[in-house]
Amino acid sequence: MRLILGKGTVNHIKSILGPTRKCYTTSSANTVFVEDLNFVPPTDSATSDDIQRLQDFVHASKRLLVITGAGLSTESGLPDYRSVKSPPQAGKDRPVIGPVMYQDFVKNTHVRRGNWARNYVGWPGFSSHRPNVSHRALVQWERRGKLHWLVTQNVDDLHRKAGSKKMTELHGSAFRAACLSCKHVVPRSELQQVISDMNPHWDAVPFEIRPDADVALTPEQIEGFRAPHCGKCGGPLKPDMVYFGECVPRDTVQLVFDKLEESDSVLVAGSSLHVCKSSSMVYSAYRFVSAAHKQNKPVAILNIGPTRADKLAGLKINSRCGEVLTKLEI
Numbered sequence: 001m002r003l004i005l006g007k008g009t010v011n012h013i014k015s016i017l018g019p020t021r022k023c024y025t026t027s028s029a030n031t032v033f034v035e036d037l038n039f040v041p042p043t044d045s046a047t048s049d050d051i052q053r054l055q056d057f058v059h060a061s062k063r064l065l066v067i068t069g070a071g072l073s074t075e076s077g078l079p080d081y082r083s084v085k086s087p088p089q090a091g092k093d094r095p096v097i098g099p100v101m102y103q104d105f106v107k108n109t110h111v112r113r114g115n116w117a118r119n120y121v122g123w124p125g126f127s128s129h130r131p132n133v134s135h136r137a138l139v140q141w142e143r144r145g146k147l148h149w150l151v152t153q154n155v156d157d158l159h160r161k162a163g164s165k166k167m168t169e170l171h172g173s174a175f176r177a178a179c180l181s182c183k184h185v186v187p188r189s190e191l192q193q194v195i196s197d198m199n200p201h202w203d204a205v206p207f208e209i210r211p212d213a214d215v216a217l218t219p220e221q222i223e224g225f226r227a228p229h230c231g232k233c234g235g236p237l238k239p240d241m242v243y244f245g246e247c248v249p250r251d252t253v254q255l256v257f258d259k260l261e262e263s264d265s266v267l268v269a270g271s272s273l274h275v276c277k278s279s280s281m282v283y284s285a286y287r288f289v290s291a292a293h294k295q296n297k298p299v300a301i302l303n304i305g306p307t308r309a310d311k312l313a314g315l316k317i318n319s320r321c322g323e324v325l326t327k328l329e330i
Helices: 010-017 048-060 070-076 102-107 109-127 133-143 158-162 188-198 250-262 286-294 321-325
Strands: 002-004 022-025 031-035 064-068 147-152 167-169 172-179 185-187 237-241 265-269 299-302 315-317
Touching: 048 265, 048 299, 048 315, 048 321, 064 133, 064 286, 070 133, 070 158, 070 321, 102 109, 109 188, 109 237, 133 147, 133 158, 133 321, 147 250, 167 250, 172 188, 185 188, 250 286, 265 286, 286 299, 299 321
Parallel strands: 064 147, 064 265, 147 167, 265 299, 299 315
Antiparallel strands: 002 031, 022 031, 172 185, 172 237
16 A cells, blocks of 8 residues: 655654554655555454365356455455544544435535545545455456456456456446536546646645545535536536445446356355445345345355355355465466
């Protein structure tokens, strides 16, 4: 994990990270590097029997569909919504925290401005994360013909960075932004300089690093920030990912169901298959595992902690993805 920050922020970031993580800077002192498994929950190592059973499962599959979640990316140093501690309730001198509800983003200009301010501050660190051994292992499965299709709930682009081609980003990608009016899409990386030019005198140091390129800022810090707009029609821009309370596009859902129909088994890696109850995404990835079970297709789950589909799986391993996937022979 690499956080690119302004002067005077290194000590503050060290205080956020705490003593359990390695934190060191470049000679310019403007870049902070962090390397650890801080956001990965503690768990026992997989047993040799667990690994052999998953090896047999993967070996028996000829057209494997893999569903991945945040538990895969926490091993790259990215937090998820279950691993971060929420700051105190928002107030004048309290941080504003996510996730932002879709309807609030669409209807409220103040919510959009705050969301984009936090995204702007969080983007350099978020976008600098690199794929880990699990991402790379799945690329090798694809190249060797074992993986038929990959479905990721993550918006961090790490599968694409690793080289995955046969994949669906179920919840979109934080690496794109789309206009709510004309649907024009722009790479998120191009927006960073645009936003910077729009806010030459605005700056903020986050209270906390949050999931999905978000950080915690106070309302006072957000004051004066100008949100980006569409370069084609002037409409409001939104990160091109599915927000809480927003529906996954129907064509995306249908594509995954089609790929499931073509597959002979399903592996869930790093996902509890749970989503916030206030969200219409509550059945987002679980629906595919449920469909596979109804089609009598074998299901295996590799995840730390219980998942919504444990009763549907013929095999459940409670362990880190990186520890297990790298031990399988394809």
